[in-house]
Amino acid sequence: MASDLDTGKIGLTYGQTHAASSKFIIVLKGRAGHISKPHKGVDAIIMAAEVIQALQRIRTRQVDPMETVLIGIGRIKGGDRYNIIPERVEIEGTLRTLSMEVHKKIPALMEKAISCITSSMGGEYELTFVEGYPGGINHPDTTKFVENCGVKLLGRDKIEIISKPSMGGEDFSCFLQKVPGTFIRLGGGGENYKYSLHHPKFDINEDSLVIGAALFCQIVFEFLG
Structure with missing residues (x-):
């Protein structure tokens, strides 16, 4: 999120x-x-x-x-x-x-x-x-696959390519050392959801959960052909 x-x-x-x-x-x-x-x-x-x-x-x-x-x-x-x-x-x-x-x-x-x-x-x-x-490194082929799934589901304008890595730590990085994968950032910002993780006023925009679930379904459908 x-x-x-x-x-x-x-x-x-x-x-x-x-x-x-x-x-x-x-x-x-x-x-x-x-x-x-x-x-x-x-x-x-x-x-x-x-x-x-x-x-x-x-x-x-x-x-x-x-x-x-x-x-x-x-x-x-x-x-x-x-x-x-x-x-x-x-x-x-x-x-x-x-x-x-x-x-x-x-x-x-x-x-x-x-x-x-x-x-x-x-x-x-x-x-x-x-x-x-460890530092998390996304696999290029998997990232491209997820990008294509996102474009098909949401449209090109809803996909943001982030050029700089985060200085945050992430346990998913351990999985990325074992198998190809990619870390997806699910947008949850908005007028009433502007506080970042670990801020005492952070809140989850539940509208974003629907988008996240739909994206995972799209990834599965595309992967299974």
Whole structure:
């Protein structure tokens, strides 16, 4: 379901459709104390601020600028009270790349940056990577077949060829590594359906479900001849 695509349309991509994605968890460990005596503690929040900045510099200073890399932070948790130096901060985020080769190199760069920062400030850390999904690559023949089915069912003006891959992760990418296939974006956007996935106001335009079901039927009929 794609809210950035009008209801009634479908979107197809020839080639890479999604990024490779992984989740990471960073635990920074300092030493608690009264905030009036910062020299006697190790502030995990200050460490976290330095770490987050350093992670962004990996993309801009340690990776070929022609490569697409996203290191995003989605959750930070640390501290219990305004006047206590926190001894622990948890950071959760995601690594997204279009190249699997680049994807495999980033964790070591992250570890080096985090290690340098925490050791220089007298802290410790734990870094955990949770393997996600590979980059999704649509099979050209299957994509063309689905495009032709869409044109026959909906008309040429309802088929949108999307040239750029999404930096989203997709479990369907695992299937694409095993058998030829293509990822179809089902348009679900409109005046009352403008919020994207993961937005708290996201809603499904149920009118698009009819189109999706009809397209799958068309694909089956055409495939069976």
